[in-house]
Amino acid sequence: MGAFSLEGYKPFMAMVTMHSILAVMNLLAKAAFQQGFSSLVFVVYRQSIATLALLPALFFLRGRSGVAGMSVSLRGFCLIFLAALFGGTGNKILHFLGLNLGNASLVSALSNLVPSTTFVMAASVGLENVQLRSLITWAKISGTLVCVGGIMILTFYKGPRILNSSNPYLNLGTALDSVHYRWVLAVGCLLVSTSCWSLLLILQVPICKYVDPLPQALWLCLLSSLQTAPIVFFLEPNLSAWKINTVTELWACLFAGIFGSAVCFYLQSWCISVRGPVYCAMFMPLYTLITVVLAAITLHEELHIGSLIGAVAIIGGLYIVLWGKAEDSKRERNHIVDASEITISIDDKEDNITGQPLLVNSTR
Template identity: 35%
Template sequence: MADSGEGRRVCGMPEKAQLHVAMLLLQFGYAGFHVVSRLALNMGISKLVFPVYRNIIALCLLVPFAYFLEKKDRPQLTLNFVVQFFLLALCGITANQGFYLLGLDNTSPTFASAIQNSVPAITFAMAAALRIEKVRLDRRDGVAKVAGTLACVAGASVITLYKGPTIFGPSGSGGGGGLELAAVGGDKNWTLGCVYLIGHCLSWSGWLVLQAPVLKKYPARLSVTSYTCFFGVIQFLVIAAFMERDAEAWKFHSGSELFTILYAGFIASGVAFAVQIWCIDRGGPVFVAVYQPVQTLVVAIMASLTLGEKFYLGGIIGAVLIVAGLYLVLWGKSEERARVARDAVSGGDREGLLVAAAAGGGGGGIVRSAGNKAASAATQPLLLPSSTPTDNV
């Protein structure tokens, strides 16, 4: 952890305990987003209108903090930065959230959350392919990261290709639960939905890899996120101009519709973002990522109670493989960080020690190698979701 947690107390609670409580609340907040998003789709909210309103709310929350807190850290905005922010938005907002909603519409909140656990492994694979991350199969940490990545791929494949028999279904659902409606009702397609969710994870991971060099040149995370969110809104509006011309789609027809959008904007993209940044700063990216599977469990319980969701053998097997792969990747990153720290100490390299403390993996963390030294990690600022939301989602 970044801090021992004994020196800072709030209401008598040590910082270490605060971090654990904050992470649990964060997972509940993100889990609620999955369920709320599914409810929004069930109510007929447009898959284009929903992210537009959500990102407008998130932008309104982020801009004041970015403007006042990063005045000294924010470089001058140039055309080159504008292009990079636009591309980040295309990958991390538009494709990320668009694929997520398309996938969720065809599957279920539980399996959308389960597949998201593969993001750290996919990010590692992308970073390795681009030679941002070194793959060392002669060390335990390297083998663990590769094995974890393969397990995540296998898990996602099982969820996509094999549904299997029903393992659990809430009594009284009468075969018309939320999952069954999503899977077989109308023009819904389970396999296609899983493919969309894999596209969501690929977009999310690509965004994490792409933002690493941007943050190195533009070291103002809130500002980068604000610009990304702004261009994401513009892109969704342009798409909506061609594909969502019904004026009624932009109106709220009930308090429930308004609630889902406010929850997505304020909780999933606003409050959750602030809590996650604090937890990453004080606990490190690995600590934050370890809690990710808790979200899947909470989503499963929420979806079962509110949507009557059923659980299938293929989904459970796939989720177990993905979570196992996640922890293998996290363990490998943790071992790598510890090894770099030991090497730095034995070599008397103070700079290497400081870098080793910053380098880490999981939850979107990636390490850039420069010679034998690691550089800083880039972590997911929003879930979307998957945005953040800008995703976790």
């Protein structure tokens, strides 16, 4: 009984672990950026370290069968390449550019848009059931609009300060001051980054037919590192920008590569395979909560009422969308059960069973 309970809690523990890792990673990365480390170079190091960490892990955990599991068809490789381009390269570059221009709390708050943007993309390509006369469809649409309203509040309304002293480079809201353009640019980068991550989730639907979670994580990190290296070298040709000068920068790169990419990619892929994407999306607010609390404590980031209202609106809209998704899943399960039911009727008439002899004596 105890073993069964522990088995049921494994996806929950995996998601809590993953979002805790991502929150700590963002704080370490922000600390490294404040010391002058390039956010673009950080992405290259992160994906490269993740690849180097996953290679021996795949060999030791799976042996030769794991290496053989890396083989994919041409169509599967093209899908993985596109997924790495959007989810590993574009998403990561824009994510850390937004983190460098804004702060960790802004990044975590806007990450709650992933379920809503995924719903819009899935509906546009026919992967999501949309019926305009259905209450569930309107719940998902209204939840998406609430999330958009939360973004507008988070971006353009500051309000009174709740926590920590004023610091123009660590503001959680914006005002018409010298850093306003940095904040708006950060929001723009993070919105595109969120769209790239949603596109990755859409592409992973057919990819899961070709590759298991662990080889899939290795493919994504490997291709992403090969894609980001020439792009970042073109944007950062100065070799001094590629140097790791402090212990904080070193720890940030190692933690982001080993845990932020390698471990988190695997945990997310595994959890989706056993519980589905809706279950994983439900933990996005946990990521926001952990990041905001840790950022206020360690980096002394300001917390303004506008940021709090915007974050609550985003999380509220998220759960409206998730409720709609849960109702969709419930209806699909009920439909499958109804379709699989077999009606068995038993005739109780005694003359058909006991009233008539099974054998008739023809000699009588």
